[in-house]
Amino acid sequence: MTTRLLEVKHVTKRFGGLAAVSSINMAIDRGELVGLIGPNGAGKTTVFNLLTGVYVPTEGTIHFDGRLMNRCKPYQIVRAGMARTFQNIRLFRQLTARDNVKVAAQLRCRCGLISSLCRTPRSLANDRQVNQIADELLDVMNLQDVADARAGDLAYGLQRRLEIARALATRPRLLLLDEPAAGMNPQEKVDLMALIQKIRRDFDLTVLLIEHDMKLVMGICERIYVLDYGQIIAEGAPSRIRRDPRVIKAYLGEEYGDVESDTGTGFSVRTEV
Amino acid sequence: MRFWVNRLLGVTGALALLYAISVWATENLQEYYFKVIILCGIYIILAVSLNLVNGITGQFSIGHGGFYAVGAYVGAAWTVLWQPEAARALPLLQLNTLHGHIVNLLIALMLGAFAAGCTGFLVGLPSLRLRGDYLAIVTLGFGEVIRVVLLNIDAVGGARGLIGIPSLVQSGNLGFFWVFLFVVLLIAISRNLLQSSYGLAFLAVREDEVAADATGVNTTRVKVTAFVLAAVFAGIAGVLYAHFFINISPDTFDMNTSIIITTMVVLGGSGSITGSVLAATFLTAMPELLRDFKEYRMVIFSTLLILIMLTRPQGLFGHGELGYATFQRLIRSGRGKTL
Ligand SMILES: Nc1ncnc2c1ncn2[C@@H]1O[C@H](COP(=O)(O)OP(=O)(O)OP(=O)(O)O)[C@@H](O)[C@H]1O
Ligand SMILES: [Mg+2]
Numbered sequence: 001m002t003t004r005l006l007e008v009k010h011v012t013k014r015f016g017g018l019a020a021v022s023s024i025n026m027a028i029d030r031g032e033l034v035g036l037i038g039p040n041g042a043g044k045t046t047v048f049n050l051l052t053g054v055y056v057p058t059e060g061t062i063h064f065d066g067r068l069m070n071r072c073k074p075y076q077i078v079r080a081g082m083a084r085t086f087q088n089i090r091l092f093r094q095l096t097a098r099d100n101v102k103v104a105a106q107l108r109c110r111c112g113l114i115s116s117l118c119r120t121p122r123s124l125a126n127d128r129q130v131n132q133i134a135d136e137l138l139d140v141m142n143l144q145d146v147a148d149a150r151a152g153d154l155a156y157g158l159q160r161r162l163e164i165a166r167a168l169a170t171r172p173r174l175l176l177l178d179e180p181a182a183g184m185n186p187q188e189k190v191d192l193m194a195l196i197q198k199i200r201r202d203f204d205l206t207v208l209l210i211e212h213d214m215k216l217v218m219g220i221c222e223r224i225y226v227l228d229y230g231q232i233i234a235e236g237a238p239s240r241i242r243r244d245p246r247v248i249k250a251y252l253g254e255e256y257g258d259v260e261s262d263t264g265t266g267f268s269v270r271t272e273v
Numbered sequence: 274m275r276f277w278v279n280r281l282l283g284v285t286g287a288l289a290l291l292y293a294i295s296v297w298a299t300e301n302l303q304e305y306y307f308k309v310i311i312l313c314g315i316y317i318i319l320a321v322s323l324n325l326v327n328g329i330t331g332q333f334s335i336g337h338g339g340f341y342a343v344g345a346y347v348g349a350a351w352t353v354l355w356q357p358e359a360a361r362a363l364p365l366l367q368l369n370t371l372h373g374h375i376v377n378l379l380i381a382l383m384l385g386a387f388a389a390g391c392t393g394f395l396v397g398l399p400s401l402r403l404r405g406d407y408l409a410i411v412t413l414g415f416g417e418v419i420r421v422v423l424l425n426i427d428a429v430g431g432a433r434g435l436i437g438i439p440s441l442v443q444s445g446n447l448g449f450f451w452v453f454l455f456v457v458l459l460i461a462i463s464r465n466l467l468q469s470s471y472g473l474a475f476l477a478v479r480e481d482e483v484a485a486d487a488t489g490v491n492t493t494r495v496k497v498t499a500f501v502l503a504a505v506f507a508g509i510a511g512v513l514y515a516h517f518f519i520n521i522s523p524d525t526f527d528m529n530t531s532i533i534i535t536t537m538v539v540l541g542g543s544g545s546i547t548g549s550v551l552a553a554t555f556l557t558a559m560p561e562l563l564r565d566f567k568e569y570r571m572v573i574f575s576t577l578l579i580l581i582m583l584t585r586p587q588g589l590f591g592h593g594e595l596g597y598a599t600f601q602r603l604i605r606s607g608r609g610k611t612l
Contacts, residue, residue, distance in 0.1 A: 052487060078489035086487070092480035095473070103477045106470045107489035113498060116471035117462045121276050123469055130470040170489050 002066065003029045005174055005206050006051070006082075011060030013046055013230075020046040022230045023060070028174070033200060033207045035221035035238075037214075039251050043230040044210045045087055048176050052084050053077045064174070079107065083172035085163040087179045087210070093152030097143055097162050100151050101134040104169035108133075133169060140199065141165040157188045161195070168203060175200075177209045181216055189213060193220050214252070218242065226251060287457065295450035307448075311517055313557045314452035315510050320537035320553035321459050321546055322506035327535065328544035329467065330499040331479025333405060336412030337507055338531035339396075339419040340389040344508025345526065346423060348385035349435045349515040352377060354428065371445045378441040378451070382512050389508025390501050392419075397500035401493065416531045423523040434522025435515070442517040452513055459506050463546050475499060479544070529571070536578055 008026040012019060021043045028034055036044050049055045051062060053074040062069045069077055083104075092100050111126035138144050141161045146154055151162060160180055167175060180196070181189045193216055200207055211217045217224065218238040226234040226241060228250040234241055241247055298307060323337045356377055360366040366380075367373050400411040424432055442451050466472035477485040478495050485492050515521045537556055541548025559573075 054483070054486075073491075074486035075489050075491045078487060083489075084487055086484070090481050090484035090487075092477050092484065094480055095476060099473055099476075102470045103473045103485070103490065104488045106473060109470075111469075111471055113471065116469040117465050119465040119469070123465075123471065127468075127470050166488060 005030045005032075005065060006208075007061075007063040008047075008051075009061045009063075011050060011057045011062060013043075013050055013055055014058045019230050021050065021227075024227070024230075024232050026225060026232070028206060028208060030173075030206055031204070033197075033220060033222050034209070035217040035224040036208060036210045036227060037212070037217055037224060037241075037251065038227035042227040044227055045178055046230075047227070048084055048178055048210065051077075051176060052082060078170050078172075081171070081173040082176065083167035083170045083174075084176035085160070085167055085178055085180060087182065089156075089159050089163060091151040091159055091162060091166070093150070095151055096148050097151050097154065097158075097165075098131070098134050098138060098147040100162060100166050101137055101169045102130050104166045105130045105133040105137075107170050137165045137168050140168070140202070141195070157184050160184065161192075164195075164199070168199065172205065174206045174208065177207065177211075179210050179212065181211060181213050189216055192216075196220060288454075291450050291453055291457070292447075295448070295453075296446050298449045299446040308518075309558055309561045311448060311452050312561070313554045314449075314456050315514050315517075316534070316537065316553040316557040317456050317550050318452075318459055318506055318510040318513075319534045320541065320549040321456075321463055322503040322510070323534050324538050324541070324544070324546060324549040325463060325466075325475075325499045325503045327538045328542075328549070329463075329472075329479065330475045330496055331543075332401065332496055332499070333409045334412040334500070334503075335409050335535045336396075336414070336416035336531050337503070337534045338526045338528070339412075339416035340393060340504040340507035341511045341514075341530065341534075342416075342419050342423060342523070342526035343392050343504075344385035344389040344511025345515040345521050346429055346435070346511070347388040347508070348381035348512030349438050349521060350429060351381045351384050352439055352441065352516065353435055356380075368439060374439075374441045374444040375447075377439075378512075378516060381441065381516065382509055385512035386505045386508045389511065390505040393501040393504025394497065397497045397504075401496040401500060413528070413531065416526075416528060420523045420526060420528075423526075430522070432523065434520065434525070436520045438515055438519045438521070440516060440519050442513055448517055452517070455506070455509050455513065460546060460550070462502075467546070476544075540578065540581060 004027060006026065006028040008024060010023045010025065011021060012023050013021040024047070026047075036047065038044055046055065050057055051064075051069075053069070053072050053076070057070055060070075064077070064080055064082055067080065069080070072080070092103065095103075106126075109126050109130055111123050115123040115126075135144070135147065138147050141164060143158060143162055143165060146158060151159065154162060160183070164175075164177070164180065177196070181192050184192060196207065196209070197220060199205060209217070209221065218241075221238060223236065224234075224238055224241045225232055226244075226247050233250060234244045234247045236244075242252070298310070302310070319337060319341060323334065326332050326334050356366060356368070360368070365373070366377060368377065396412070396415050400408055400415075403411060423429060429435055442448050466475065474485065474490045474495050477488065477490050478492050482492055485495075511526075514525075533556060537552040538549055540556070541550070541552035
């Protein structure tokens with residue numbers, strides 16, 4: 001077993017004439033916590049969509065755990081062990097928080113259609129097991145109190161945590177978080193940082209994280225990729241990224257580059273797919 | 274083991290009860306009302322099965338009449354065209370005894386359900402990639418294609434249709450029994466699906482397909498499964514109709530039929546099984562009971578639909594169910610008031 005979990009080689013995605021992502025290379029090892037940053041419209045979410053099979057790359061290859069993933073369907077990629085959250089929260093709004101997690105937990109339990117239609121003992125046992133998995137994960141994400149509330153009715157911060165719980169229920173090895181702290185208040189952000197580190201330890205996860213909050217990114221990521229106009233313009237440890245002149249020019253701006261200050265939360269955050 | 278014994282006892286009890294009601298209904302109800310009740314049962318099967326696709330899985334199909342037609346014609350084709358040949362070789366299949374009737378009905382049901390299921394698969398696999406309006410148009414077109422094809426097959430009577438099909442459903446006072454056997458079976462299956470964690474995948478597809486994909490749900494498979502399951506039951510409804518009302522023609526399964534079934538699902542509240550049952554009963558019984566207004570049937574339908582969509586866009590029952598829990602809640606709130 002190699003240490004390399006994800007390998008992206010020369011991946012390009014064009015929409016008509018526009019190259020949203022052009023010839024990027026990324027490599028992530030098992031257990032790493034990596035950040036992906038860049039200005040609005042840089043192509044970060046597009047990278048996630050490519051990794052999770054929502055888009056098929058125009059060029060290039062994506063290997064996950066040594067397997068070529070380019071042409072896999074989204075659900076196959078999830079089953080291979082890669083789960084994600086969405087920038088513009090996508091929960092099953094009419095379902096309860098618990099049911100949201102159960103949809104994902106069902107994935108690792110084998111119980112067929114016929115068995116469920118006939119309500120056999122096997123299907124009932126499966127239901128109990130899935131319920132238990134869901135409750136455990138709701139506990140982990142501190143959502144036990146809202147387990148029976150409709151997902152669409154939850155407060156914003158809770159919805160973001162519920163998305164993470166749902167992603168965890170698929171038992172991923174690589175977790176992709178698209179702006180998990182967007183719209184949260186500073187205290188919620190601090191809690192979230194701690195939570196991400198905790199689940200990473202407890203579930204033995206590798207994490208790739210998109211985030212505009214520099215304090216959060218610099219605080220928890222071991223390595224950072226910087227994307228600008230669909231290209232990776234820098235890669236390395238936070239301390240290096242902070243000093244990189246190209247990154248400062250393209251994204252961080254003079255105030256944040258090289259200076260340990262708290263003003264990093266002031267970046268505009270646009271919400272889209 | 275204990276579970277299966279209980280299950281067996283439960284099923285046997287339900288069958289016995291159903292049989293008793295069936296005998297009672299045949300002997301005591303006026304023929305006209307009896308027919309209306311049977312028709313209600315058939316439309317309940319159609320509406321609850323379409324609810325699996327439109328309500329629970331969130332796809333908008335409006336060609337359910339097509340599967341209904343396939344089931345009716347294939348089932349009737351067995352009884353009218355193929356059965357006489359087969360009976361010559363196999364005396365068991367002859368129509369001169371009650372068990373001969375039952376065996377033939379079961380074969381017709383199997384063939385009709387199978388044919389409708391296969392059609393569902395063939396139509397569903399390519400068209401379920403389409404979303405919203407596009408799927409609606411394709412399924413509507415499919416329903417019409419089936420009707421036109423039937424119109425042009427001389428072996429099944431062309432525009433005249435098949436007339437004088439042996440009324441296998443009615444033999445032995447079992448008419449009510451057969452129809453409501455499948456009503457109960459379908460309701461039980463739908464409910465089990467909705468309550469199992471396996472069934473959550475169907476709701477997930479309805480709620481957000483992209484998110485369902487990203488949660489590991491094989492969305493294509495879920496949609497095709499719902500579509501085929503619904504088609505199978507529409508096929509069964511068709512076989513029952515053909516062998517109860519004994520005359521079928523392509524016009525029995527025209528676009529109006531498809532639209533009425535869709536109306537039932539929307540009216541009842543997409544996703545609600547009880548809603549579909551009540552809406553199907555209401556929309557079938559209403560025009561029959563208000564016979565004098567029959568010409569205004571479609572006018573009343575559309576007015577009603579517009580009114581309901583304006584006041585309750587989620588349908589009468591929304592996603593909710595009317596069941597034991599609702600009564601408990603009603604009783605509790607009622608008690609609260611009196612205290
Ligand atoms: N499906 C699509 N069709 C056409 N263009 C697209 C599509 N998806 C993304 N784009 C374009 O690709 C570019 C990158 O978008 P992307 O959403 O990946 O940016 P981002 O880095 O996630 O930005 P943000 O920080 O605002 O979330 C944008 O110019 C966007 O308009
Ligand atoms: Mg984005």
